[in-house]
Ligand SMILES: Nc1ncnc2c1ncn2[C@@H]1O[C@H](COP(=O)(O)OP(=O)(O)O)[C@@H](O)[C@H]1O
């Protein structure tokens with residue numbers, strides 16, 4: 001108690017110097033807290049952005065991840081419905097699952113034969129309601145203010161699909177889809193395109209009579225792909241919407257459709273399969289557990305399946321998070337060093353000035369460790385006060401930022417989202433920074449504290 | 465040499481109490497940057513218990529060095545030193561620190577109060593080091609402040625006190641723990657004659673109440689006139705003691 005009293009009053013003794021020290025610590029804490037929380041926010045955003053599309057885990061037929069791009073149909077999961085059911089019913093995963101849904105990945109050529117245009121596409125077949133539920137995932141609360149537009153897909157309408165804005169532009173769908181800022185196609189040029197279009201149109205015509213009568217208000221495109229057997233196949237898709245995608249390459253190739261339509265294209269009238277099963281968890285922290293549990297389940301059932309997580313599926317996530325972490329580490333290091341040097345300097349001057357006091361205390365019977373304790377405590381007190389001031393200021397800055405309704409477009413995302421820092425979610429992080437800085441301040445004080453403790457009594461007393 | 469030996473060599477009768485300090489051939493050499501200064505050049509003497517003893521000599525004669533050795537804040541270069549019956553040369557750093565805490569108190573020429581503590585807290589401090597229970601601590605601190613006439617100033621910080629008042633606080637701080645030995649290195653040197661006289665009479669009064677051994681260093685004639693034992697020192701050598 002007395003030690004604390006002495007330490008605390010000595011902090012107040014040289015107010016100017018203590019104030020400068022506290023300022024340095026506070027600035028360091030503000031920097032670390034604000035930038036660190038921004039990184040936390042970005043990471044949560046990137047994670048959400050990945051997980052609300054590809055889930056946490058995706059189950060593939062073994063080999064699909066490495067070779068499936070060549071011919072996705074070949075790596076279909078047999079009887080995927082029973083696997084989906086087995087995962088959903090697994091008691092070990094009960095309460096941890098958010099969505100378990102099959103998907104079909106495919107590639108082919110999309111054509112708008114009314115205009116004689118076509119282009120390659122990368123398509124996904126989804127269960128529309130499951131896709132909607134995937135998109136609602138928001139464990140970190142980063143999407144609270146985001147309004148999800150109607151996906152444009154319906155469980156009840158197998159013919160419907162959506163395309164990337166780039167696909168819509170190339171296929172001349174800007175007008176029918178009423179897209180803003182989407183230039184109309186220039187008049188088409190050579191005869192080559194026409195010849196191809198005619199060929200595809202022929203195939204498409206053959207497919208058309210078997211379709212239900214189309215809604216007349218929706219644009220129609222034709223999708224051409226090779227079936228699992230290698231034969232060309234064509235289906236009709238009604239384009240209900242253009243959905244912007246973040247990366248240009250994706251936007252120019254993106255097609256999503258009802259899983260039944262994708263299966264008809266890939267498997268024709270054969271047994272429909274899924275190329276993957278997406279597993280979304282309620283909480284990311286269960287990822288490792290769920291992954292291990294699924295692997296165990298598949299091996300018990302002798303299923304030839306492999307599991308990938310969203311970081312495998314979206315390498316961009318890993319890279320972006322890695323980069324932000326590196327910058328954060330760098331900033332923290334610099335701030336930490338500033339704090340360290342300030343404390344060493346301040347406490348060093350303190351020890352110098354109080355040499356006679358140290359000698360007096362030692363003569364009166366204070367052990368070396370007692371001298372060290374006072375100065376360590378002073379470092380800790382400076383650290384604690386400075387950190388508290390810094391955290392409070394950061395909180396105020398955070399409130400101002402949040403009130404300002406700033407938006408930003410995170411890397412890898414198409415639409416801007418609200419920028420929010422230092423929300424209730426950040427308290428754990430702020431507490432951690434607080435303790436880290438107090439610890440750093442205490443450790444920094446160790447150097448001058450030891451110098452004080454090592455003084456010989458007579459030398460200290462002789463000091464003027 | 466025979467003069468210096470005589471104090472220690474004096475036969476102790478059964479009735480006489482053992483001395484509070486005993487030096488045997490103590491040498492203290494300072495070695496600063498290879499320059500050796502022999503501050504204490506082989507002294508052997510004993511300071512009797514419960515008396516007002518003074519080490520007297522001109523500046524540079526070795527008074528402070530001798531007092532530091534008695535106070536166990538410095539160690540002899542050679543020779544044996546016994547304080548309060550303990551061979552202090554054999555103690556470890558922490559042991560000797562605890563020994564000081566229990567047995568020895570200092571009154572410094574420059575008072576050396578802790579500026580961040582009030583008069584009360586300064587006096588209380590040695591009792592905290594000795595882990596005296598709080599009620600007893602409080603009673604003893606207040607009584608001690610009263611004894612030095614500073615009850616009204618107990619909440620003042622040192623910078624709010626005059627030189628004489630500060631030295632009173634320092635005396636209260638020294639005596640509150642009932643030490644066996646109180647050491648004061650020229651306690652009146654930083655005080656004017658009148659305040660010095662007040663401090664001396666205060667010390668005399670306390671010494672009569674508590675049976676403490678006082679050892680001062682001084683060349684202040686006013687203080688010397690109160691000495692019960694005088695140990696004159698010149699150039700690190702003790703001359704014949706006067707009693
Ligand atoms: N730390 C030291 N280093 C070197 N010489 C010292 C030191 N302390 C004292 N001396 C020398 O030892 C001698 C005795 O000094 P001191 O004990 O302070 O005498 P006094 O207190 O009687 O003035 C002096 O010559 C002084 O210069």
Ligand SMILES: [Mg+2]
Nearest residue numbers: 527528529649
């Ligand atoms: Mg001296």
